[in-house]
Amino acid sequence: MAKPILLSVDDDSDVLRAIERDLRSQYGAEYRVIGSDSPEGALDLLKQLQLRNDSVALLLADQRMPRMDGVEFLQQAMGIFPGAKRALLTAYADTNAAISAINQASINYFFLKPWDPPSEHLYPQLDDLLDDWQASFHPAFQGIRVLGTRWAPKCYELRDFLARNRVPYEWTDVELSANDPETKRLLEALGPEATNLPVVLFPDGTKLLEGVPADVAQKVGLRTRAQTNFYDLAIVGGGPAGLAAAVYGASEGLHTVMIEREAPGGKAGMSSRIENYLGFPAGLSGTDLARRAVVQAERFGVEILSQAAVGVRVEGPYRIIKFPDGNEISCHALMVATGVQWRRLDVPGIERLQGAGIYYGGGATEALSCKGENVYVVGGANSAGQAAMNFAKYAERVVILVRGESLSSTMSQYLIDQIKETHNIQLWTHASVVEAHGETHLEEISVLCSDTGKTERVQASAMFIFIGALPQTDWLADVVERDDRGFLLTGPDLIRNGQRTKGWNLERDPYLLETNVPGIFAVGDVRHGSIKRVASGVGEGSVAVQFIHQYLSKV
Numbered sequence: 001m002a003k004p005i006l007l008s009v010d011d012d013s014d015v016l017r018a019i020e021r022d023l024r025s026q027y028g029a030e031y032r033v034i035g036s037d038s039p040e041g042a043l044d045l046l047k048q049l050q051l052r053n054d055s056v057a058l059l060l061a062d063q064r065m066p067r068m069d070g071v072e073f074l075q076q077a078m079g080i081f082p083g084a085k086r087a088l089l090t091a092y093a094d095t096n097a098a099i100s101a102i103n104q105a106s107i108n109y110f111f112l113k114p115w116d117p118p119s120e121h122l123y124p125q126l127d128d129l130l131d132d133w134q135a136s137f138h139p140a141f142q143g144i145r146v147l148g149t150r151w152a153p154k155c156y157e158l159r160d161f162l163a164r165n166r167v168p169y170e171w172t173d174v175e176l177s178a179n180d181p182e183t184k185r186l187l188e189a190l191g192p193e194a195t196n197l198p199v200v201l202f203p204d205g206t207k208l209l210e211g212v213p214a215d216v217a218q219k220v221g222l223r224t225r226a227q228t229n230f231y232d233l234a235i236v237g238g239g240p241a242g243l244a245a246a247v248y249g250a251s252e253g254l255h256t257v258m259i260e261r262e263a264p265g266g267k268a269g270m271s272s273r274i275e276n277y278l279g280f281p282a283g284l285s286g287t288d289l290a291r292r293a294v295v296q297a298e299r300f301g302v303e304i305l306s307q308a309a310v311g312v313r314v315e316g317p318y319r320i321i322k323f324p325d326g327n328e329i330s331c332h333a334l335m336v337a338t339g340v341q342w343r344r345l346d347v348p349g350i351e352r353l354q355g356a357g358i359y360y361g362g363g364a365t366e367a368l369s370c371k372g373e374n375v376y377v378v379g380g381a382n383s384a385g386q387a388a389m390n391f392a393k394y395a396e397r398v399v400i401l402v403r404g405e406s407l408s409s410t411m412s413q414y415l416i417d418q419i420k421e422t423h424n425i426q427l428w429t430h431a432s433v434v435e436a437h438g439e440t441h442l443e444e445i446s447v448l449c450s451d452t453g454k455t456e457r458v459q460a461s462a463m464f465i466f467i468g469a470l471p472q473t474d475w476l477a478d479v480v481e482r483d484d485r486g487f488l489l490t491g492p493d494l495i496r497n498g499q500r501t502k503g504w505n506l507e508r509d510p511y512l513l514e515t516n517v518p519g520i521f522a523v524g525d526v527r528h529g530s531i532k533r534v535a536s537g538v539g540e541g542s543v544a545v546q547f548i549h550q551y552l553s554k555v
């Protein structure tokens, strides 16, 4: 934790040096001593310290300074750090002024110049003030602070990114806490920049206005640039399949990089409780699984890049991956483990309110905000059931909307049973959302009831959509063969009527998880015909490494 600050202000440089010296020798071990020779400069400095979330314990100012006297400085400084103890340095002739300042301007003490010996005329009184300050001091949060509003999609995107990457941060909703004095002071210190939300304040005093995940990633040390430009194995996608491949690849000696555009863990990372993963009888959360897998991968030396792959090309034995910033890396073996992305619900109002009450998937950061609210979950698969169970811990009422007449054909029985036993979850069958309403955020939804033919308009604070998913593989379109929905074809899918796929010119058949391009493999949910489960993704990622060894032995 950064040491609290003792700030002294005096336009006379000899006096300033002397007071700094005496403060440092007595308090330097516990406090940071800073001096300023101008009250205006000191006020600017205090604003910077406030944005860094530093703590100021003491403000000590000379009374006689040109342009602004000590009392006026302390009064203004009090608006920035109201908790700091305030003291004046005065000449004997100013004693009366100092006494009235104590009475009128909430100044805690005055010291007479010179204060020699400090052990008699300075330290005992300061000890008293600092003891007093310590007693009511609550150390400030030392990490990243994000200022924004709950309903702004950009703020949601950033918070979700931080949460999923397990970057600790302190969130301030500037609308909800508009009357909080601390928020007011912070916004004042930011000035006009406070409108560029989300504002991200870093402990080193720097800030990002309208912060986006990629910039924040760079700042918090998530790697966005590869360490070298060539790898034995590059894996695109850091879900269970990609993580398993990374662990097996690196543990078996392959120089491995894993490229993940959001956060390691993938879809599994969004699951509040995976109950069917072998070896965890009580279930485990997707976040926990992801965290453990990342530690394991890093221990074997996997490099994890926070980046999106946007293109691929083949040059002889090299597979080259392109990033949005134009950078590229090359590898001998490329594994695509990009999973699937949520299907969009295409009805009026949804796109406009996405991130402002409407979310695809779990909305990791939103569960807590749903306290006491009416939440709708659209979809009848396991992912929707798990999300409903999670939101039910916080929301007043969770309604699951499904088009069919029950959950039995789409959801596992254990989840159906849990839902039945949860008093604040309600199932609404034969129901489809046909419109979302709200000005700045979701307020209501219109639901068409297919059994009655009627449309009902109901109040909704948040709606989470889980209506199936499709792969996003356009970046591979001209290179890798896909089915009509974009899933990647591998191994036996590439042999039709005993004929290998066009363009395949090796003597051997494609390996089990290999695509139509030798050395490019596909595993997990993105693969045509895959079983959409954590365990099968992990299995495929691990098994594929064996084929990669065979492939690399002939490159």
Ligand SMILES: Cc1cc2nc3c(=O)[nH]c(=O)nc-3n(C[C@H](O)[C@H](O)[C@H](O)COP(=O)(O)OP(=O)(O)OC[C@H]3O[C@@H](n4cnc5c(N)ncnc54)[C@H](O)[C@@H]3O)c2cc1C
Pocket: 236, 237, 238, 239, 240, 241, 242, 259, 260, 261, 262, 263, 264, 265, 266, 267, 268, 269, 270, 271, 272, 273, 274, 275, 276, 277, 307, 308, 309, 310, 337, 338, 339, 340, 362, 382, 383, 384, 386, 387, 472, 475, 523, 524, 525, 526, 531, 532, 533, 534, 535, 537
């Ligand atoms: C809410 C929920 C609950 C679930 N519960 C269970 C359960 O209880 N049991 C179970 O077995 N299964 C469950 N599943 C299914 C399971 O999570 C998936 O089958 C599994 O995560 C698939 O793993 P994957 O690695 O293939 O893909 P994903 O987990 O989807 O990971 C793919 C990763 O690739 C990244 N990516 C995509 N494109 C790019 C790109 N161009 N560049 C860089 N990165 C990219 C994505 O950001 C993502 O992180 C659940 C799924 C959800 C959504």
